[in-house]
Amino acid sequence: MIAAIEASALADWAGSEALVYPVANTAHVIGAVLLVGGIGLLDLRLLGYGRRLAPQTLAEVVTPLALVGFGLMVVSGGLMFAADARAMAASPLFAAKLGLIGLAGVNAVAFRSMFRRLDGGIPPGARILAAVSLALWLGVVVLGRLVAYF
Numbered sequence: 001m002i003a004a005i006e007a008s009a010l011a012d013w014a015g016s017e018a019l020v021y022p023v024a025n026t027a028h029v030i031g032a033v034l035l036v037g038g039i040g041l042l043d044l045r046l047l048g049y050g051r052r053l054a055p056q057t058l059a060e061v062v063t064p065l066a067l068v069g070f071g072l073m074v075v076s077g078g079l080m081f082a083a084d085a086r087a088m089a090a091s092p093l094f095a096a097k098l099g100l101i102g103l104a105g106v107n108a109v110a111f112r113s114m115f116r117r118l119d120g121g122i123p124p125g126a127r128i129l130a131a132v133s134l135a136l137w138l139g140v141v142v143l144g145r146l147v148a149y150f
């Protein structure tokens, strides 16, 4: 699988065109800002910060931005992965990062199915999942950055 990615035209393009990696890396950071900025703000609101903001309205405003950010991260992250597939596949930090992304996704789906609307007060369970979400997404950001160093 990794050998096939390495041998692909996409890997060739991502690894040899001087602009592809920096553009993908920049898009990745913009995606992180949209995703963690959006969902992180909602998580903080659910944890009690910024009580003047209506949680349901905030959820409706930030969720599309976070989804666009996540889409941007998957595409740009896939390109960066293809450019350096063997090293990434061997990195325990990268594997841990993908694991946290999976957990954050499960947490988000669980949240949306358990708490469909947020205008009737914030149940304690929603606060717990919001804290988990914040910790997981920040963990993904930290691991994403550290992959370059370890």
Ligand code: HEM
Pocket: 025, 028, 029, 032, 035, 036, 070, 073, 074, 076, 077, 078, 080, 081, 088, 101, 137, 140, 141, 142, 143, 144, 145, 147, 148
């Ligand atoms: C499935 C989706 C993703 C893939 C395949 C992916 C892949 C990658 C790759 C290959 C790198 C370059 C690592 C290096 O520096 O050598 C990277 C960097 C990074 N990723 Fe991701 N990533 C994904 C999603 C995410 C998400 C959801 C976040 C955060 C919420 C994130 C945060 C970061 C950060 C902060 C960096 C470092 C950027 C920099 O400082 O240059 N990634 N990612």
